[in-house]
Amino acid sequence: MRRQLLPALRLLAVLTVLVGIAYPLAITGVAQAVFADQANGSIVRVDGEAVGSSLVGQVFTGDEYFESRPSVAGDGYDATASAASNLGPNNPDLLSAVEERAAAYRERNGLPEGAEVPVDAMTASASGLDPHISVANARLQAERVAAAREVPVEDVLALVDEHTRGRILGFLGEDGVNVLELNLALDRASAS
Numbered sequence: 407m408r409r410q411l412l413p414a415l416r417l418l419a420v421l422t423v424l425v426g427i428a429y430p431l432a433i434t435g436v437a438q439a440v441f442a443d444q445a446n447g448s449i450v451r452v453d454g455e456a457v458g459s460s461l462v463g464q465v466f467t468g469d470e471y472f473e474s475r476p477s478v479a480g481d482g483y484d485a486t487a488s489a490a491s492n493l494g495p496n497n498p499d500l501l502s503a504v505e506e507r508a509a510a511y512r513e514r515n516g517l518p519e520g521a522e523v524p525v526d527a528m529t530a531s532a533s534g535l536d537p538h539i540s541v542a543n544a545r546l547q548a549e550r551v552a553a554a555r556e557v558p559v560e561d562v563l564a565l566v567d568e569h570t571r572g573r574i575l576g577f578l579g580e581d582g583v584n585v586l587e588l589n590l591a592l593d594r595a596s597a598s
Contacts, residue, residue, distance in 0.1 A: 450586060458586045463537040466589055469554035472539070472547050473514075474585045475526050476507055479534025490532045504528045515550050538582035541570055555596055565591050 437445035448460040458464050463474040463483045480487030493500035507528040512521055524543040530536075544566045552559040569588045573579050 450590070452590065457590070459537070460584055460586060461537060462535045464586065466585065469514075469550055470592070471589045472544060472551060472583075472585050472592075473527075475536050475539055475543075476528070476530045477534045477536075478530045483535055485535060488533045488535050490534065491530060515546055517546065537584050537586060538571070539585055541566070541581050541583060544570075544583045544588065551592065555592065557596070561595070562592070565595065 434445075444461075449456050450458050450460050462485055463477060465477075465482050466473055474483070477483045478491045479485070479489060491500065491503075493503075508523045511517070511523050511527045512519065517523070524540050524546065526536075526540045527543050527546075545563065548562045548566060549559050552562040555562070565588060566583060569583050569591060570581050571584065572581055
């Protein structure tokens, strides 16, 4: 029995060091060296203070800011409660929520009743944490934001264009605008 136990204990110790300590440290080192921004949560800082993450949406209040996509993650953009609503396209609760969000969006942005509303303004993303909105959504909000900031709408639209990211790998998804980065750019432009 001793002949079997000692090699097994040695193997356990070696594998614990290799797989439990050395490998995680090596992967962490590579992540910090090659993907530091992603590995550290993509924290966005203004004057040394963390104001959000470029990978997680957040709530913005006030007409001077672009609104993020609706979230059903906890109380809104709660990364610990990341999930979709799991309501199907024919579910009355989802249909009611979409109608309410569309009406609120039209009212908030001064659109006429019945005007088309971008789908990302009415539905939450699968994770509930999406930090991006569609270019159409941003363009529809631009007039409200420009009026609240008392700047020409062309200046706001230029910032939208400047912060538009193309499709992933050139063909996946659609062009999008990171709401946090856009709102921070608006704040910088207003300060200067």
